[in-house]
Amino acid sequence: MASSPNRLRIVLVCIVALLASSAMLFSGTGIQPIWWMAWLAVLPVLLVAPRVSGLAAFGIAALSWFAGTLNLWRYLRHILVLPMNPHAGPLVMPVGIAIGVLVVPSILFGLAVLLTRAFMRRGALWGAALALPSVWITFEYLTSITSPHSTFGSIAYTQMDNLPMLQLASVFGIWGIIFCLFLLPAAIANLLNGVCTAARRRQFSATVAVLLMAVLVFGWWRLHSGAAGQSVVVGLSASDVRENVFPEDPEKKGSLFRLYAEQAGILAAQGAKVVVLPEKLVVVVDPETEEVDKILQQAATYDKVTIVAGVIRRSSSAKLNEARLYSPDGSAVLTYDKHHMLPAFESSFAPGTMRTRLDEPSGRWGMAICKDMDFPALSRDYGEDGIGLLLVPAWDFDDDAWLHSRMAVMRSVESGFSMARAAKQGLLTLNDNRGRILAERSSASATFATLVGTVPVRHDSTIYARFGDWFAWLNMVVLVFLVARLFVHSNRIQPEDG
Numbered sequence: 001m002a003s004s005p006n007r008l009r010i011v012l013v014c015i016v017a018l019l020a021s022s023a024m025l026f027s028g029t030g031i032q033p034i035w036w037m038a039w040l041a042v043l044p045v046l047l048v049a050p051r052v053s054g055l056a057a058f059g060i061a062a063l064s065w066f067a068g069t070l071n072l073w074r075y076l077r078h079i080l081v082l083p084m085n086p087h088a089g090p091l092v093m094p095v096g097i098a099i100g101v102l103v104v105p106s107i108l109f110g111l112a113v114l115l116t117r118a119f120m121r122r123g124a125l126w127g128a129a130l131a132l133p134s135v136w137i138t139f140e141y142l143t144s145i146t147s148p149h150s151t152f153g154s155i156a157y158t159q160m161d162n163l164p165m166l167q168l169a170s171v172f173g174i175w176g177i178i179f180c181l182f183l184l185p186a187a188i189a190n191l192l193n194g195v196c197t198a199a200r201r202r203q204f205s206a207t208v209a210v211l212l213m214a215v216l217v218f219g220w221w222r223l224h225s226g227a228a229g230q231s232v233v234v235g236l237s238a239s240d241v242r243e244n245v246f247p248e249d250p251e252k253k254g255s256l257f258r259l260y261a262e263q264a265g266i267l268a269a270q271g272a273k274v275v276v277l278p279e280k281l282v283v284v285v286d287p288e289t290e291e292v293d294k295i296l297q298q299a300a301t302y303d304k305v306t307i308v309a310g311v312i313r314r315s316s317s318a319k320l321n322e323a324r325l326y327s328p329d330g331s332a333v334l335t336y337d338k339h340h341m342l343p344a345f346e347s348s349f350a351p352g353t354m355r356t357r358l359d360e361p362s363g364r365w366g367m368a369i370c371k372d373m374d375f376p377a378l379s380r381d382y383g384e385d386g387i388g389l390l391l392v393p394a395w396d397f398d399d400d401a402w403l404h405s406r407m408a409v410m411r412s413v414e415s416g417f418s419m420a421r422a423a424k425q426g427l428l429t430l431n432d433n434r435g436r437i438l439a440e441r442s443s444a445s446a447t448f449a450t451l452v453g454t455v456p457v458r459h460d461s462t463i464y465a466r467f468g469d470w471f472a473w474l475n476m477v478v479l480v481f482l483v484a485r486l487f488v489h490s491n492r493i494q495p496e497d498g
Helices: 004-028 041-049 053-080 097-121 125-146 156-159 176-193 198-223 252-269 290-303 370-374 376-385 401-415 463-467 470-488
Strands: 233-237 275-276 282-287 307-315 319-326 334-337 355-361 363-367 389-395 418-422 425-432 436-440 450-456
Touching: 004 053, 004 319, 004 418, 041 053, 041 097, 041 176, 041 290, 053 097, 053 156, 097 125, 097 307, 097 401, 097 470, 125 176, 125 198, 156 176, 156 401, 176 470, 233 252, 233 282, 233 363, 233 425, 233 470, 252 275, 252 290, 275 389, 275 418, 282 290, 282 470, 290 307, 290 319, 307 470, 319 355, 334 401, 334 450, 363 376, 376 401, 376 463, 389 401, 401 418, 401 425, 401 436, 401 463, 425 450, 436 450
Parallel strands: 233 275, 233 418, 275 307, 282 307, 363 389, 389 418
Antiparallel strands: 233 450, 307 319, 319 334, 355 363, 418 425, 425 436
16 A cells, blocks of 8 residues: 555646646647647656556546646637527537537547556557557547538647648548557657566657658658649638628628629739639529629629639528539539538538539639538548639638638648638638648638639649548557457456567
């Protein structure tokens, strides 16, 4: 039995580990994270886990994750505003649901640390190193295919400013980034655990170092590779003025379209060949859609610019969240219907099922809308279509402007295309297929915020676009193997080969 001074020392160490991990998780995750903190956030917990009881290790891990992810509390409870209804005010998530959103991952993280601890105490280096990544990838992958929010909230998005690491997504998807994020702290904790021999620790550390170095070399190479291709000058515009975000008066839909048509003309005068406007600019009801179309079609023809605008269109049979493309040659309007709806807010909309592509002199373009970019599968399909530029009308919620725009950027890296995204209550963003932000501006920076920039229309085939979530499945297999191995060898208490 430990003496009182030893017990006090252990308690103090546990408290320090809890506070350190909580603080780094709070700063390193959330809607605008400090990317490098995410790499070290779970290390303090992993360092103390093999030195305390299983119950204590679980408690410290779960509490640290819960405390760290409280950075989402305000967002979950107060940020979302009911679209197209300014009188509804903030949509307040019930406290119980908000707590549940944070508690479930916290419990899972505690269990993942317990699994890691079990291998660490046996001296199974690779078992301990792979346990946490495989658990978390399995959890996030299953969430992504069952949740209406898909990959929203993934810890991989903490690395959007870490461009070399971001390139992993072109091969492994977000799962490769998660793997590295958890492998490094698990490996460090393993090495400092000291259960196995020095020779085995040296071999293990050398292998992990070579692996992570290879990741960085690949990232650097990919950022500097690729032949130059065609490019196009793109203009973006959005207005966060209340009457423009929430057009209450049906009679104002024409005037709002005319205001945006003027912005398109200004952007065309600055050299833009395509202009992207936000999602849900106005509500149009068939057959008046043709009358509203004339406003932007005339602007497109007069200014010799392609215009993409988002509208809510009501037909006799459906309500659609639609992007409409107006060509400078006056040809028929191309449409794209949003595939993935924001639950509750858009439950009454009929989801689209078709992709929209068009071949231009600069290359192949495609269209998507806002939340569609939370879902990797749709972007993979566009990647397989060979598009070089995706045009995305969007609508964000102010505080999540950075995160939601960067989730869309991740899709560019995964599936090999550039993107032009115009969000009201968000950011106007242009990026290439390596995830580099070419130009960016807040939609709240002017009555009508505008942005003009040159974007490469370049498609690069990627392993991820072709083979999808193969790495997530591999990690699920690894997890099953690790759990089975632990149970088979549950009676072994001596260190075993890693």
